[in-house]
């Protein structure tokens with residue numbers, strides 16, 4: 564018996580500590596069974612007894628669009644940072660400055676040229692005006708120079724790094740969803756707005 568080596572006072576003291584610990588344990592159990600005590604669990608929220616989970620702070624979406632004046636050269640680069648546009652969602656890999664992914668507003672009557680700047684090959688495929696489709700079903704056959712980018716199944720065809728497309732027209736006002744044949748499933752897409 565451990566207590567046999569202790570003095571009487573020590574035995575009483577040890578017994579008291581044991582009793583206090585037992586009471587504290589019982590109190591802790593009682594509190595948690597009612598759910599109100601919130602016994603220091605901390606992390607989890609929700610469920611029957613847990614505290615309400617905080618509402619996540621929404622990520623502020625950006626205006627990813629640019630409105631270059633006149634004729635436009637659009638860089639195709641899968642390595643650009645995506646931009647989450649407040650209207651059109653995530654866009655990636657199309658840019659006028661080869662720095663940020665952008666939605667590009669083009670003045671009607673301008674010409675448009677596409678250039679693969681990095682991480683090619685790429686294409687610029689017209690995907691209609693009804694939002695981003697699940698898949699890029701454009702055959703990605705190069706359209707003839709002078710074709711309007713609004714034409715059904717308009718495409719630059721395959722552009723390897725450093726290669727520029729033919730010069731195309733943007734004469735028809737509208738909103739056109741575009742994607743890359745090779746990277747559409749990975750999010751390489753944008754919106755070209757002719758205004």
Ligand SMILES: [Cu+2]
Pocket residue numbers: 641656683684685686743744745746747751
């Ligand atoms: Cu691509």
